[in-house]
Amino acid sequence: MSQAVVSLYLVPTPIGNLRDITLRAIDTLQAVDVILAEDTRTSGILLKHLQISKNLQSYHSFNEHKAVEKLVERMKKGETFALISDAGTPAISDPGFLLVRAVLAAGLEVQCLPGATAFVPALVSSGLPNDRFVFEGFLPHKKGRKTRIDALLNETRTLIFYESPHRLLKTLEQLAEAFGADRQAAVARELSKLHEETARGTLVELIDYYQVNPLKGEIVLVVAGCAEQRESRAEKQEKKQAEWKKEKKSRKEID
Numbered sequence: 405m406s407q408a409v410v411s412l413y414l415v416p417t418p419i420g421n422l423r424d425i426t427l428r429a430i431d432t433l434q435a436v437d438v439i440l441a442e443d444t445r446t447s448g449i450l451l452k453h454l455q456i457s458k459n460l461q462s463y464h465s466f467n468e469h470k471a472v473e474k475l476v477e478r479m480k481k482g483e484t485f486a487l488i489s490d491a492g493t494p495a496i497s498d499p500g501f502l503l504v505r506a507v508l509a510a511g512l513e514v515q516c517l518p519g520a521t522a523f524v525p526a527l528v529s530s531g532l533p534n535d536r537f538v539f540e541g542f543l544p545h546k547k548g549r550k551t552r553i554d555a556l557l558n559e560t561r562t563l564i565f566y567e568s569p570h571r572l573l574k575t576l577e578q579l580a581e582a583f584g585a586d587r588q589a590a591v592a593r594e595l596s597k598l599h600e601e602t603a604r605g606t607l608v609e610l611i612d613y614y615q616v617n618p619l620k621g622e623i624v625l626v627v628a629g630c631a632e633q634r635e636s637r638a639e640k641q642e643k644k645q646a647e648w649k650k651e652k653k654s655r656k657e658i659d
C-alpha cells in the first residue's frame with residue numbers, strides 16, 4: 405500500500421517546558437509550507453526559540469466555513485500545512501476539529517503527531533484508575549453546567565476536567581455536592597512548569613487545601629468515578645460467573 409501524502413499535520417507543542425517539543429515536531433514544522441497558529445505571537449516565540457522561520461498564519465477564524473474552504477483548496481493544490489495551538493495538542497479543547505473534518509471530507513490526509521497534552525500526565529500522576537477514563541474538557545460556565553454534572557453522577561470511569569484557577573473552588577464545591585464530599589480527586593497544576601504541583605485527596609480535602617493555598621496557573625482536575633456502580637457491577641459479574649459455574653457443573657453431571 406502506498407503512503408498517502410499528508411496535507412495537514414497536527415503538531416503538539418509544549419504545555420510549559422519548552423524542552424517537551426519532539427524532534428519529529430521540529431522536523432515537521434521545518435518541512436511544511438505553512439504553519440497555522442492559534443495565536444501567531446505566542447507561537448512566534450516558540451518558533452524563534454526553535455530557530456524556525458516559516459510562513460506563519462493565524463487560524464482564529466476557523467469557525468468560518470469560508471476560511472476553512474480556502475485552506476482546503478490550497479491543500480488540494482499541493483501546499484502542506486502544520487497546525488499548532490498555544491499549548492499542547494491542537495484540537496484537544498483547542499480549535500482545529502473543524503479543519504480536520506473538512507480536510508478529511510475533501511479526501512486529503514491528516515496526521516497528528518504524538519506529543520504534549522495536559523490531560524495525560526494529570527491522569528497518570530493522579531493515582532486514580534486510568535484503565536478507563538472520560539475526558540470532559542471544560543464544564544459549561546453557566547447554562548448547562550448542572551445538567552452536565554448530573555449526567556456524570558453514575559459515571560464509573562475516572563473523569564478529567566480542564567479548569568481555570570478562579571473557577572476551581574466553585575467546581576470542587578459543586579462536584580462535592582453532586583458526587584459526595586468523600587469522592588477522591590487530584591488537582592494537577594502548572595504541569596511541566598516551575599511551580600508544578602499535584603494535590604490529591606477527597607473533594608472536601610482539596611477544597612480545604614485550596615482555601616488556604618495559592619490557586620494560580622493552569623489546572624487539570626481528575627475525579628474518581630462512581631465507586632458504588634463499579635462495585636455493584638463487579639458483584640453482578642461475580643454472581644453471573646457463579647451461576648455459570650453451577651450451570652456448567654450440573655450439565656456435566658447430566659452428561
Ligand code: SAM
Pocket residue numbers: 419420489491492493494495496497498520521522523565566567568592593594595596597622623624
Ligand atoms: N490543547 C491543550 C492540551 O492538549 O492539553 C489544551 C488547551 S486548553 C485551551 C487549556 C487548558 O489545558 C488549561 O485551561 C488547563 O486546564 C490545561 N492545561 C494546559 N497546560 C497546562 C499545564 N501546564 N498544567 C496544567 N493544565 C494545563
